[in-house]
Amino acid sequence: MTNEKFEFTDSLKKNLYIMMGLGLLGLVWVFLGDHESNHHGRLWSNLLANSYYFTGIALFGMFVVSATQLAYGGWQTLMKRIFISMSAFARIGGFLLLLILAAGIADVHKLYEHVSHIMHTGHGDPKYSTKLVYFASWFWIGRVFVYALLWATFSIVFDRFFGEADQSSQAKYKKSKLLAAAFIVVFAVSESAVSWDMIMSLDPHWFSTLFGWYNFASYGCAAWATSILIIIYLKSKGYLNQVNENHVHDLGKMLFGFSIFWTYLWFSQFMLQWYANIPEDTNFWVKRFDEPYFKVTIFGALIVNFLFPLFFLIKRSAKRNFKMIGFGAALLIFGHYVDFFNYTFVEPNWNHEAMEHGHGAAVKSENVVMLAEAHATEAAHGAAATDAVKHEGHEASAAVEVKHGEHGVESKHGHEAPVKNFASIGIGEILVFIGFAGLFLFMFFSNLSKRNIVPEDDPYLKESEKLNVTWA
Amino acid sequence: MTIFAVICAGMFPIFHMGRVWDAPFIFPIPNTRGPLWVNFNSPLLWDVFAISTYFSVSLLFWYSGLMPDFGTIRDRSKGKIRKYLYNLASFGWQGSAKQWQRFEALSLVLAGLSTPLVLSVHTIVSFDFATSVIPGWHTTIFPPYFVAGAIFSGFAMVETLMIITRKLFKLEDYITINHIESMNKIIVLTGSIVGIAYLTELFIAWYSGALYEQFAFYNRILGKYLWAYALMMSCNVLSPQLYWFKRFRRSIPVTFVLSIFVNIGMWFERFVIIVTSLADDYLVSSWAYFSPTWVDWGIYLGSISVFLFLFLLFARFFPTIAIAEVKAIFRTSSEVAKAERAKAEGATHGGFVLKGALDKE
Amino acid sequence: MDSVAPNKFVVGLWDHEEVYLHAIEHLRHKGVKIYDSLTPFPVHGLDEALGMKETRLHTAGFFFGATGTTLALSFMTWVMTTNYPIDFGGKPNWPVPSFIPITFELTVLFAAWGMTLTYLVRNKLWPGRVPRIYDKRTTDDRFALVFDAESLTDAEINSIKDACKKEGAVDVKDKVFTEAEGL
Incomplete structure (x- = not known):
């Protein structure tokens, strides 16, 4: 059956409303649960991270x-409108x-x-002259407005264009x-550009030319995983009968490939900045590695997003079993x-104050800390070597604590220690994540229900139906 | 498949060049000078491993694919010596079912290993630059951008050699204009990726507010090497944009000339990266203008000669087209087979199948 | 292969791979034992038709690769921390990010060489090997089935020949190898 439509049932709608309701609850939760000094940072961080993430997937x-x-891809034709609706x-x-x-x-x-x-405060400082231009409010907002407009337009045009019948005409x-x-x-x-404008600008002192491509790889993985989960769901509801484990296998391969690509970019960005060890770069990492919590989430993300796919998704059987690939995608x-x-x-x-007061000094001291950590550990352990970034031995952290204190005083000009909030x-x-997922899925399903799921007259449809993945 | 075979053909001499400076002590071998090992922190050492691995694995990939074809040549050749030599080269290939089964598994895995290997090799070459603290070299986009640049220049070089080989060996029926058009699409894609990387670098240098970075890039685009930068930009980014038009994509003279342009442009990319960043570095007293000596010219011309020499040797004695692979797809993908099938199916699908590519007019 | 290789064979030749695959299925169904099959290129579905087992070459490759990873990491760790620790550019003596490129390269190197050597050994290929060529056309455009005729009676041989012809073979012939035969 190629001419079936998705029926957006009331119970599904209800579930999605519940998800969105939970999201609102989450927003209230993070709003109330936030520390006074954080200026609702947690609430807006949540909004930013999720909007950016799901926009990227879309x-x-x-x-x-x-x-x-x-x-000239033919394998994906059966699932083409899933991606359009996404x-x-x-x-x-x-x-x-x-x-x-x-x-x-x-x-x-x-x-x-x-x-x-x-x-x-940056006027007259040559270091900031270009940023004063780039982040001039109207220019900044104007850029993001242009992206938003372009994306929305393309989404509507794609929807119209690929949603119509008559896909097979030459014109x-x-x-x-x-x-x-x-x-x-x-x-x-x-x-x-949007990765610079929205995310890299959170710390305008840091820059990385790779950042945009890196973001692309990250939500790319997420998008393949989302499509896999959606397809498994639709199949469980009896739609998409022609889609079988071969198609999911191919999606799984893409997911695997993008995971490796993501790791490659992660490593390239991290290693180059770690290796050169210059303050413009390392401030970004020092901030993260100084908080044990973020250290865990960074290496945790690396394990989940690299080691897991490497050992799990590489197997043919894992990519062809809906339960296993579904788990992996989630x-x-x-x-x-x-x-x-x-x-x-x-x-x-x-700590904003630490950053504001003489940015150069603060950052430099962090860099020194990083180096000092390496030397301190060397001294502490003698020939036994340690990794400046990864090592968490007690002596080492104690030594760093001391160094950190010294430099902290110097750079923060008597400010109190960073708010650990x-x-x-x-x-x-x-x-909040569930809420955004609910919104995303709501838009997805209402878009999907407008027309047949499968583009029944697409010239590549036959190729997609016959797909048979024999290798790997 | 044909294209792939020719890419192998065109690239194999490049593999040889990776070893010109090979000396035993760049490898960590036990020695009598006490514990004296190479420095595993050095990106140059990573390069040693990357290039030697790349060379030897490419050699395996290339040779394992050639063995059945040597078998084919052996059974066609007349003289006793030729027969003996080609049998030697084929390792006594027979073509039994079990051999083919393992052959398929091997070539699949080797292809799977070679893909990240190509990435890693260009990545590590870029690390040679990017791990340093020289403005214009130290930038995180280098690894993927070198890879894109390598695909870009690799395709261009293959096109240059392929168009000549195709003409001389009369391979027009194997390497069709459709292949060339597809390659040109890749060229416009990767050329644009490289272009975006150039612009990203420029933008971030401007955005960063790092004075040295800004100075290096100001020098690069408007300094004394303006001519080199302009040449690089026009050859690498602007000239491939012609391939947005079908007429140019399917024209052999245009393809040939543009492939030469891209070769020149990518050579100048290296020139721009290396020379402009070093010519005006941190130390003002050592600012200088680079002009090549006869040694530079000699090495440059010599390397091109070695490359062409090996390529011509290859083309003379070895099969330039992967015979077995072309045979395998003959019945499904050749024009003859497509015409037969379209006739059998009553030319459904609006005759698309007959035409091969959907948008071919 | 048997320890004492037979010398007398019947060889059937086909010119289309689909007919060839059907022929194999039918002949095996009839209970005819196929000694070997030779094709000019890898025919898809041939291993299933012949009932061959899946090759385990990839598994071997994985273990070779894992060996390379372990060796690279442990060797570099030993050199940099124990045998020859040097101070370099403010880096710690166990710089894991620096190890990644070489580790990757050695993994690939070991996997590729290990697999290729395994492949050569298992396929009995080496430079200078003199293969038994049942028919030269099998490296051109003919698909061959080889039947062991050493211990068969003439009647049996004829029945195989007839069966081959019925299944669309374009040529059927006897092939006897003598000990001294070279290329």
């Missing part, structure tokens, strides 16, 4: 359609980001406080290639959420 849906369309969230995602940014600029929350600090096919190419170009620029969605958590949640909880992944975070 955009990646369109990316998959475009890329496979351009590459992009429905892109219609609001960009505007959610815009809202968060506008609130930040309007000083409702302090997520972008470092930027506003530069904007207020339409030709046009689809153009549309796909146009999206790839727009996406390539906007996904990098775990990876969580793992990449933690990845974004590591980027968005650290900054609002980092960082957000953790608690009930609030989980609830």
